[in-house]
Amino acid sequence: MAEVRKSRSTGCFSDLLPGDASPDSTCDGSDLDSEPDSDMDMFCCHRVQDSLLSSASRFTDYRGILNWIIILLVLTHAHLFLENFIQHGFLVDLWKVLEHLIEDDWPSVYLIMAANLFTVAALLLEQCQDKGQIPSSVGRCLHLLNLAVLMLFPSTVILQQDTSLSTGGALLSLCIYTVLGLKLYSYQETNRWYRQDLVMAPGIKSQESGERTDHLTIGDLYYFLLAPTLCYQRDFPCTPSIRLNFLFHRLQEMVVLTQLMVGIVQQWIAPLFQRSDNSFTNMDVTTRIEHLVELVAPTHFLWLMLFFLFCHSCLNFSGELLRFGDRHFYGDWWNADTLKSFWRKLTVLFHKWSHRHLYTPLVKRGVPPRQAELLAFLMSAVLCEYVIAVPLRTWRLWIFLLMLLELLVAVFLGRYFTGNYGNGLVWLCLLMGPPLAVMTYFHDHYITNRGQPHWTLY
Secondary structure: OHHHHHHHHHHHHHOOOHHHOOHHHOOOOOOOOOOOOOHHHHHOOOOOOOOOOOHHHOOOOOHHHHHHHHHHHHHHHHHHHHHHHHHHOOOOOHHHHHHHHHHHOHHHHHHHHOHHHHHHHHHHHHHHHHOOOOOHHHHHHHHHHHHHHHHHHHHHHHOOOOOOOOHHHHHHHHHHHHHHHHHHHHHHHHHHHHHHOOOOOOOOOOOOOOOOOOOOOHHHHHHHHHOOOOOOOOOOOEOOOOOHHHHHHHHHHHHHHHHHHHHHHHHHHHHHHHOOOOOHHHOOHHHHHHHHHHHHHHHHHHHHHHHHHHHHHHHHHHHHHOOEOOOOOOOOHHHOOOHHHHHHHHOHHHHHHHHHHHHHHHHHOOOOHHHHHHHHHHHHHHHHHHHHHHHHOOOOOHHHHHHHHHHHHHHHOOOOOOHHHHHHHHHHHHHHOHHHHHHHHHHHHHHHHOOOOOOOOO
């Protein structure tokens, strides 16, 4: 009996030494629930193996932990919503927002309609250059002058002391003017390339010298202005037909997400603002940190909904209505393991524009690629600061500085945080970065203006 026990013992451990372990002996967690299938298992129930959570175990199946985290997050935020409802009651009132828009936002409608003047001016300049009535250099200077006035005109109207523009109307107007400026710059630049035959779009043949083109029409220009793109070309890829079911789903998403965003602002963010007595610049450090921590969750949810509403629902709705074929509006930014990859995948439309009209021309003129990338990034930071600070009349430079800080993080810490750690760094910068800075701008704007008559947060 002793000899049998010895032989079984020897057989049990003879092929389980660390250096001779077979690939099947790696710890994958599957053997923990297995039942003994032979007499040998009754005598030998141990082998050389690592704990599952050790890095040497090569265990990667964490689906259960992910489900647990999701359930825990849902329960935690459900508690926050319940506590908010108990303290403040039900505050969501969509009709109040609609009344505010109908009564107070007509001046912003007039301001947006005035943008057509700059659009027509750009078209007339292109037609004059195409007919040879003005030299190309003079036309380019006039285009740049038109764009400069286009960018300065709305900010001048918004910053007037006696303006009747609401905060939301001013923000929407300035966003539309900024997008229009980027589109018209691409329009004149691309047409200049066509005339010089320096850049030819795929599938478009070069025209004979002096031959007039038929694409410089009001319909072609307004199709480009309404299309979900910032980069102009003569012939856009089109889908064969409009899918009504697709349009209906996108419309449903826009309605539901708009209501959810209004609910978050009225039920969650507004009470936090109303509880504040001072702006962030006048708070002590402890109170400032407390308010920032309270604003992280609602700001993040609001930002995610805004991304889906605009980049997916609205742009796809517009693209489907115009049969615009290129629907690559965003990449998988949620999987980005570097901040550079995150910026590129999040703002695909602006990335295309900056690479085509800013980065490539600078590189062709001898600017080093890294410096060209830096200039493109600085331009995006300036535009973000401009679009938020001017309508709110809040001059803090926090958005611009936080974007610069993210750039420094990407340069100095990007090499140490890769893979999953890099993705965690990206999400941390998203939680504590520019979206939170934008919310602090709205907070200080509310603190400054809440004493004025007929002023409302929403």
